[in-house]
Amino acid sequence: MTSRNFLVVLSLVPLLSTFAHQQPFHSEWLDQPDEYEFKWPIHKVAIIGAGVNGLIAYREFTGAGFEQLRVFERDDVPGGNWHYTEQTPLDAPIPNADASVGDFVPSLPPAEASFPYQENYSEWEPRWREHRGPKPVWESLESNAPAPIQQITEIPWPTGTPWHLPHRTLARYLRAFASFHGANSNDANPDIAYNTRVELVEKRYDEAGQEHGWTVTVKRLERTGPYSSTAIWWTEDFDAVVVATGRYNAPNIPQISGLKEWAEKFPGSVIHSRQYRRPEPFANETVLVVGGATSAVEITREINSKALKVYQSVRAPNPYLPYEAARLQLKRLPANVSVVPEIRHFHSSNSSIEFANGTVILGVTRVIFGTGFRYSFPFLPQFNNLSDSSSPHPIVTNGTHLRSLHEDFLYIEEPTIGLLNMNWGMQSFTYAEYLSLALAKVWSRKAVLPGQATLWRKYEQRVAERGGYGRHLHFLGADRTSAMIRFFVGWLNDAAVKFGGRQIDGQSKDLPEISAAWSRARYAEIVVQANASTLGNDERVASFDWIHGEDW
Ligand SMILES: Cc1cc2nc3c(=O)[nH]c(=O)nc-3n(C[C@H](O)[C@H](O)[C@H](O)COP(=O)(O)OP(=O)(O)OC[C@H]3O[C@@H](n4cnc5c(N)ncnc54)[C@H](O)[C@@H]3O)c2cc1C
Ligand SMILES: NC(=O)c1ccc[n+]([C@@H]2O[C@H](COP(=O)([O-])OP(=O)(O)OC[C@H]3O[C@@H](n4cnc5c(N)ncnc54)[C@H](OP(=O)(O)O)[C@@H]3O)[C@@H](O)[C@H]2O)c1
Ligand SMILES: *[C@@H]1O[C@H](CO)[C@@H](O)[C@H](O)[C@H]1NC(C)=O
Ligand SMILES: *[C@@H]1O[C@H](CO)[C@@H](O)[C@H](O)[C@H]1NC(C)=O
Ligand SMILES: *[C@@H]1O[C@H](CO)[C@@H](O)[C@H](O)[C@H]1NC(C)=O
Numbered sequence: 007m008t009s010r011n012f013l014v015v016l017s018l019v020p021l022l023s024t025f026a027h028q029q030p031f032h033s034e035w036l037d038q039p040d041e042y043e044f045k046w047p048i049h050k051v052a053i054i055g056a057g058v059n060g061l062i063a064y065r066e067f068t069g070a071g072f073e074q075l076r077v078f079e080r081d082d083v084p085g086g087n088w089h090y091t092e093q094t095p096l097d098a099p100i101p102n103a104d105a106s107v108g109d110f111v112p113s114l115p116p117a118e119a120s121f122p123y124q125e126n127y128s129e130w131e132p133r134w135r136e137h138r139g140p141k142p143v144w145e146s147l148e149s150n151a152p153a154p155i156q157q158i159t160e161i162p163w164p165t166g167t168p169w170h171l172p173h174r175t176l177a178r179y180l181r182a183f184a185s186f187h188g189a190n191s192n193d194a195n196p197d198i199a200y201n202t203r204v205e206l207v208e209k210r211y212d213e214a215g216q217e218h219g220w221t222v223t224v225k226r227l228e229r230t231g232p233y234s235s236t237a238i239w240w241t242e243d244f245d246a247v248v249v250a251t252g253r254y255n256a257p258n259i260p261q262i263s264g265l266k267e268w269a270e271k272f273p274g275s276v277i278h279s280r281q282y283r284r285p286e287p288f289a290n291e292t293v294l295v296v297g298g299a300t301s302a303v304e305i306t307r308e309i310n311s312k313a314l315k316v317y318q319s320v321r322a323p324n325p326y327l328p329y330e331a332a333r334l335q336l337k338r339l340p341a342n343v344s345v346v347p348e349i350r351h352f353h354s355s356n357s358s359i360e361f362a363n364g365t366v367i368l369g370v371t372r373v374i375f376g377t378g379f380r381y382s383f384p385f386l387p388q389f390n391n392l393s394d395s396s397s398p399h400p401i402v403t404n405g406t407h408l409r410s411l412h413e414d415f416l417y418i419e420e421p422t423i424g425l426l427n428m429n430w431g432m433q434s435f436t437y438a439e440y441l442s443l444a445l446a447k448v449w450s451r452k453a454v455l456p457g458q459a460t461l462w463r464k465y466e467q468r469v470a471e472r473g474g475y476g477r478h479l480h481f482l483g484a485d486r487t488s489a490m491i492r493f494f495v496g497w498l499n500d501a502a503v504k505f506g507g508r509q510i511d512g513q514s515k516d517l518p519e520i521s522a523a524w525s526r527a528r529y530a531e532i533v534v535q536a537n538a539s540t541l542g543n544d545e546r547v548a549s550f551d552w553i554h555g556e557d558w
């Protein structure tokens with residue numbers, strides 16, 4: 007990396023004064039030159055997932071001159087999250103499954119089996135449901151970002167497209183994008199394997215015992231009759247792996263005393279938002295919705311007209327997030343919903359629910375957890391560990407956040423693992439383009455990474471600046487998103503001058519105006535309230551900017 011690049015990097019991550027006095031975290035890397043040398047050349051790349059991020063990565067990598075690309079997608083069509091189905095995920099485990107298997111338990115052949123390995127089953131639906139993982143989208147769901155912001159630059163929405171995008175429109179848009187690049191499920195593209203779930207990614211060693219890339223074990227599930235199916239496992243070797251499996255796979259159900267007993271005593275009465283499809287089942291029910299962000303609030307808005315009564319359990323705002331980020335959605339709660347504090351206990355003996363301030367309510371017949379998701383990559387068992395000092399360094403610990411990543415997208419210890427869309431508080435369609443291009447360039451030697459000592463040092467600084475480990479670690483928000491995009495544009499355009507390649511644009515200039523109009527319509531109350539209660543309060547006024555570019 008040139009000194010000019012290095013300055014760009016540093017200027018975006020101002021040194022905290024405390025760090026000026028500290029030793030770099032991983033001092034053993036200090037004597038390496040400040041340019042990362044890959045341990046092996048990168049010719050073959052696997053992309054896991056064909057949602058918007060995996061598809062954009064496929065496009066970027068296609069043009070970057072790799073010898074082989076493979077996309078593995080567990081579902082039968084592209085589009086990821088936006089593939090709505092009536093099929094719902096199973097009940098979320100209570101308590102949470104370990105983060106290492108929060109999404110699914112890997113399915114592998116017996117140890118002595120040789121590949122390809124096949125098994126035949128006399129059932130289809132239950133196996134397919136487990137394999138594909140139905141997405142957490144409901145029937146009425148529309149985008150919470152306006153169309154001009156939620157788009158892939160290559161295919162802007164046609165003029166006149168309404169800003170609210172129903173999930174079906176987004177699914178079609180992503181299928182069109184996949185088709186345009188020959189990656190749709192009906193394109194018979196040998197690069198792309200649908201119905202194929204990645205079960206294991208493990209380090210590969212060459213004949214000389216040297217680390218050399220990754221071996222990926224996959225499982226394809228195929229229907230063979232009305233009630234029969236077959237599974238085939240095989241392995242493929244790669245030099246680098248892109249994880250584009252999304253953030254919203256493993257449900258999060260908070261640890262609350264008495265909840266397990268309650269769920270057992272009233273089977274089917276407790277669901278996670280990922281299972282929610284429509285309001286009718288909640289007619290005449292007394293519902294407790296847990297959570298104060300988008301899923302919880304939007305579900306409440308929809309069931310409120312059918313239910314007998316809706317309570318909303320909202321906990322104190324996370325101090326590491328901008329206040330409005332933690333509270334914005336609550337402005338959309340209907341007035342006749344009763345907001346209650348965090349839950350202290352579920353008493354299944356007398357069907358009462360007790361809250362943190364001692365208040366007790368009776369008569370709740372349904373509970374919906376809109377309490378979000380956890381990061382979970384069951385196919386990376388080596389990189390799941392609660393201990394930070396484990397070797398290799400963990401990527402997933404308890405699922406609330408990720409570790410050991412450069413700018414939340416590149417695994418520092420072995421930068422041939424890249425992860426897309428692990429941040430939140432940014433627009434995932436647009437952000438994907440910068441990250442994918444960065445991976446394609448770094449791996450094809452059209453851009454250089456700083457050495458590992460620098461990467462670890464920057465990482466430690468970033469963790470400290472953002473208030474340590476936790477869900478807030480990957481939150482960007484408008485200002486940081488803009489800063490990150492400026493960083494990627496500066497770095498990658500500079501690299502293009504040096505190593506060849508096209509120049510890319512930064513954030514659309516229209517974005518603030520579009521965002522402001524959208525936010526005013528969607529969160530009208532907050533504008534009024536911010537005006538009424540915060541005149542002269544720079545902090546609140548500034549935090550209103552935070553809405554710009556959000557993915558809701
Ligand atoms: C309820 C809800 C509403 C949302 N609303 C919006 C919105 O309005 N606007 C917005 O911008 N964003 C929204 N999002 C965020 C949404 O996740 C992104 O829009 C976008 O879909 C993320 O794309 P992705 O490719 O990273 O992940 P995904 O779309 O989740 O795609 C990941 C893909 O990886 C596949 N996969 C996972 N594991 C494996 C494996 N082991 N092997 C093979 N394949 C695998 C999955 O099947 C999936 O197809 C919403 C999310 C939720 C949950
Ligand atoms: N297009 C749409 O209309 C739409 C609809 C739904 C979701 N989405 C998107 O989908 C993504 C996921 O959203 P999400 O709402 O499912 O998850 P989320 O954003 O992670 O929110 C989870 C919520 O649950 C709260 N929570 C966690 N534990 C709790 C507890 N013990 N008690 C009370 N509250 C608790 C969290 O509070 P803390 O903040 O304190 O952790 C947070 O408010 C977001 O990107 C969102 O924009 C979009
Ligand atoms: C599974 O069924 C196919 C025919 O559909 C057959 O060729 C194959 O041998 C069977 N495999 C096993 C392991 O039973
Ligand atoms: C809800 O309760 C009302 C009044 O008891 C009743 O008229 C109505 O049919 C009920 N609706 C459903 C869907 O059960
Ligand atoms: C809340 O008010 C709305 C009208 O504003 C009404 O349709 C709905 O039935 C009410 N819900 C409850 C649970 O009282």
Ligand SMILES: *[C@@H]1O[C@H](CO)[C@@H](O)[C@H](O)[C@H]1NC(C)=O
Pocket residue numbers: 345346347363364365
């Ligand atoms: C507890 O919270 C509820 C809901 O906000 C409120 O109605 C009630 O008065 C509070 N109780 C106490 C003891 O503060």
Ligand SMILES: *[C@@H]1O[C@H](CO)[C@@H](O)[C@H](O)[C@H]1NC(C)=O
Pocket residue numbers: 353355356358366
């Ligand atoms: C319900 O039972 C619990 C003990 O299991 C008790 O502490 C609580 O007071 C009871 N609540 C009501 C409303 O009866």
Ligand SMILES: *[C@@H]1O[C@H](CO)[C@@H](O)[C@H](O)[C@H]1NC(C)=O
Pocket residue numbers: 390391392393395396397
């Ligand atoms: C976590 O790391 C520790 C220390 O390296 C190791 O002993 C342990 O087996 C690891 N745990 C898992 C689940 O891999």
Ligand SMILES: *[C@@H]1O[C@H](CO)[C@@H](O)[C@H](O)[C@H]1NC(C)=O
Pocket residue numbers: 404406475476
């Ligand atoms: C997860 O780990 C973080 C950081 O170590 C910690 O602050 C948080 O309380 C943990 N959360 C859960 C649910 O275990």
Ligand SMILES: *[C@@H]1O[C@H](CO)[C@@H](O)[C@H](O)[C@H]1NC(C)=O
Pocket residue numbers: 533534537
């Ligand atoms: C809030 O205040 C700003 C700045 O004074 C003004 O431009 C805007 O129109 C106000 N919004 C509302 C809803 O009153």
